[in-house]
Amino acid sequence: MNAIYILWLRELKRYTRSRAQIVASLGQPMLYLLVLGFGLGPVFQRAGNGNYFQFVAPGVISMSVLFSSIFSGLGLLWDRQFGFLKETLVAPVPRIQIMIGRTLGGCTVAVIQGLLVTLISVIAGFRPSNYSAIPVALGFMLLIALTFAAVGVAIGSGLQDMQGFQLIMNFLVLPIYFLSGAMFPLADQKLPLRIATGIDPLSYGVDGLRSALLGISFYGRFTDFVVLAVLATLLMFFGAWRFSKIEI
Amino acid sequence: MIRVQNLVKTFGTFTAVNDVSFEVAEGEIFAFLGPNGAGKTTTIKMLTTLLKPTSGEIELDGLNPAVKQNEARRRFGIVFQDPSLDGDLTAEENMEIHGVLYHVPHKVRRQRTETLLKQFELWERRKDQVKKFSGGMKRRLEIARGFLHTPKILFLDEPTLGLDPQSRNQLWTHVKKVNEAEKVTVFLTTHYMDEAERVAHRVGVIDHGKLVAQGTPQAIKEQTGTTSLEEAFLKLTGSTIRDESAGSADQMRQFAKMWQGGRR
Numbered sequence: 001m002n003a004i005y006i007l008w009l010r011e012l013k014r015y016t017r018s019r020a021q022i023v024a025s026l027g028q029p030m031l032y033l034l035v036l037g038f039g040l041g042p043v044f045q046r047a048g049n050g051n052y053f054q055f056v057a058p059g060v061i062s063m064s065v066l067f068s069s070i071f072s073g074l075g076l077l078w079d080r081q082f083g084f085l086k087e088t089l090v091a092p093v094p095r096i097q098i099m100i101g102r103t104l105g106g107c108t109v110a111v112i113q114g115l116l117v118t119l120i121s122v123i124a125g126f127r128p129s130n131y132s133a134i135p136v137a138l139g140f141m142l143l144i145a146l147t148f149a150a151v152g153v154a155i156g157s158g159l160q161d162m163q164g165f166q167l168i169m170n171f172l173v174l175p176i177y178f179l180s181g182a183m184f185p186l187a188d189q190k191l192p193l194r195i196a197t198g199i200d201p202l203s204y205g206v207d208g209l210r211s212a213l214l215g216i217s218f219y220g221r222f223t224d225f226v227v228l229a230v231l232a233t234l235l236m237f238f239g240a241w242r243f244s245k246i247e248i
Numbered sequence: 249m250i251r252v253q254n255l256v257k258t259f260g261t262f263t264a265v266n267d268v269s270f271e272v273a274e275g276e277i278f279a280f281l282g283p284n285g286a287g288k289t290t291t292i293k294m295l296t297t298l299l300k301p302t303s304g305e306i307e308l309d310g311l312n313p314a315v316k317q318n319e320a321r322r323r324f325g326i327v328f329q330d331p332s333l334d335g336d337l338t339a340e341e342n343m344e345i346h347g348v349l350y351h352v353p354h355k356v357r358r359q360r361t362e363t364l365l366k367q368f369e370l371w372e373r374r375k376d377q378v379k380k381f382s383g384g385m386k387r388r389l390e391i392a393r394g395f396l397h398t399p400k401i402l403f404l405d406e407p408t409l410g411l412d413p414q415s416r417n418q419l420w421t422h423v424k425k426v427n428e429a430e431k432v433t434v435f436l437t438t439h440y441m442d443e444a445e446r447v448a449h450r451v452g453v454i455d456h457g458k459l460v461a462q463g464t465p466q467a468i469k470e471q472t473g474t475t476s477l478e479e480a481f482l483k484l485t486g487s488t489i490r491d492e493s494a495g496s497a498d499q500m501r502q503f504a505k506m507w508q509g510g511r512r
Contacts, residue, residue: 006348014336017377083332090296091349092321248298 003093004101011072011105015112022116029064029117033057034124036183049185057121058137058209059182062144065114066202069145070173072106073152073239077159086248099243103149103236110145111138128213136221137212143228144205148176150235157242175200182206186218204228249274249401249433250295255304257290264290266457267304272450277427277434279448281441281481283490287457288437289329292405295435296326309400325350325399327391329406329437335379339370339389342378343396350397357396364392367418388415395422402426404436408443420447441478451477455485 015022037053037060044052079085088098118126118137128134155168179193180202189197197203208224211217217224250272257265265287272278282288293299295306297313297320306313313320333342340361347357365371368388378386387410394402404423408416424447426432438444444451445465452462461468461484465477472480 002348002351006345010334010337010341010345013341014334017336079334082335083328083330084334086298086328087332087346088349089298090321090324090326091346092318092351093349094318247300248293 001097003091003097004104007088007098007101008105008108011102011109015109025064025068025113026116026120028067029060030120032063032183033060033117033121037124053125054127054214055185055210056183057118057126058213059180059206061114061117061121061141062180062182062202062206062209063177064117065110065141065144065205066148066177067173068110068113069106069147069149070152072109073103073149073154074156074159074165074168075106076102076153076156076243077162077165080160080248085246089246089248095244095246096240099153099240103146103153103239106149106152107142107145110149111141114141114145129215130213133212133215137209140205140208140212140224140228143208143225143232144202146232147201147205147228147235150232150239153239154235154242157239157246176202179203180206181218201228201231249276249309250278250435251305251307252291252295253305255291255294255306256302257287257294257299258302263457265294265301268454268457268459269304270452270459270462272433272435274433275427275431277423277436277447277449279444279451280435280437280454281439281444281451282437282454283485285490286454286485288454289405291454292326292403292435292437296324296403297321323399324401324403325394325397326403327394327405327407329409331386331390333378333386333390333393336377338375338377339365339381340374342389343393346393346396352397360396364395367422368392368415383410384412384415387411391415391419395426398426398430398432401433401435404434404438406437406439408438408440416443423447441476441481445477453481453484460484 033056037056041052044050044055049055076085089095091098128137155172159165179196179200181197182202186194186197186203186207204219204224204227207217207219208221208228211221211224219227252271253269255265255268256263268287268291280288280291290299294301295308295313297317300314308320309323311320311323334345337345343361343365344357347361352360362371365374368391370385370389370392373381373385378389381389391407394404402423407419411419420443423434427434436448448465450462450464451468453460453468461471463471468480469475469477472483474480474483
């Protein structure tokens with residue numbers, strides 16, 4: 001138990017210590033939020049879909065949680081390179097505890113990151129329709145974080161160097177984001193896109209977050225929750241299994 | 249305490265460790281010597297559960313580290329050849345994580361951290377992030393950390409690499425002390441033959457993955473008809489210079505340095 005705590009704490013310390021990185025990691029969401037959010041606003045309005053900024057904010061919040069959590073898992077790669085991973089792997093602590101500690105740490109950081117983006121959205125004019133649903137929104141952020149931190153660990157366990165990193169960014173992380181309906185409504189899409197968005201786990205996260213913050217939902221909040229919870233659990237087991245197989 | 253039989257490790261077509269067998273008794277200091285790329289570190293990685301052997305048997309205190317990983321890990325401590333610190337954390341925090349992971353009780357941990365950091369002259373800098381340390385200081389911290397808990401078996405993989413004579417002296421004094429007072433079995437690798445001759449009870453010489461000689465330093469000198477371990481070593485392994493190919497980890501570390509250099 002202590003091992004989980006100390007490794008969780010480590011992730012938090014590393015996060016709070018790299019202030020420059022916190023600011024940098026907020027840059028991209030702000031671009032999406034402010035440029036896209038306001039830029040596409042008039043078109044969206046003319047198409048009769050209402051306020052685009054309101055619509056896209058939960059999507060951008062999901063994005064920051066997605067990026068932060070998946071990169072926390074891939075952070076294994078850095079620990080492998082800087083050697084700290086070895087130090088934890090030879091310690092007399094079951095590897096599952098090592099994995100849980102780091103992953104929970106990464107998830108906490110991802111949720112904090114999500115909350116920061118929420119705050120920025122609110123400052124920029126985002127108005128949740130229902131403030132009492134904030135805990136529900138927090139729950140969905142956590143589920144997104146758990147799901148993708150597990151994906152990150154599963155992939156990071158097998159990565160040896162930086163080359164694979166670009167590949168994952170372009171062929172996994174960005175498609176997950178773009179196909180999630182974070183930036184466009186899922187309703188009335190053609191079949192191929194509907195299938196693609198349907199198998200993207202983040203779609204359910206974005207949808208759940210939207211249902212909590214705006215009261216609109218495509219899949220239904222219950223479905224969102226069940227799909228994410230089941231996926232997060234399965235992926236956690238998969239990630240833990242991959243982590244236990246690491247050789248250095 | 250350590251028993252290795254017909255140990256083999258291959259990476260693709262390359263055989264890093266080729267049919268190695270040896271035993272280290274309880275309370276013994278065993279030096280594992282060999283040129284670069286001979287298979288020393290690979291052997292240590294297999295002994296410390298970081299790699300699974302291709303074939304052969306290993307026993308640590310009667311346990312197979314490939315099967316009973318956790319029980320085996322409880323029995324040893326290790327100082328790695330290459331860095332294994334967290335640069336974003338302070339010296340003190342690195343010690344703390346180690347202490348927690350190795351189940352050192354809180355009070356003992358605080359006391360020993362203080363003693364060890366003072367001994368290796370890092371106490372004044374304990375609140376500084378490790379990434380601001382010089383190479384020698386990082387190395388000293390790494391060693392101090394390795395001594396935080398008292399294992400049954402201590403693995404030291406080229407511990408004196410990059411250490412000044414003062415720290416080296418501290419290190420060997422400490423190793424001898426725990427070996428004598430607490431019967432800690434020590435398994436070490438080094439490139440400095442004088443050190444091996446001074447501290448080791450027995451040595452094994454490995455080259456191209458094969459164990460070419462083992463015995464007391466005296467016996468090896470007699471066997472090769474030489475007067476020092478250094479000469480014996482050269483006679484056994486030849487005088488051509490070896491080079492390890494840079495592993496992906498080394499390449500990556502260079503890349504990371506470049507990248508961070510631009511950022512910070």
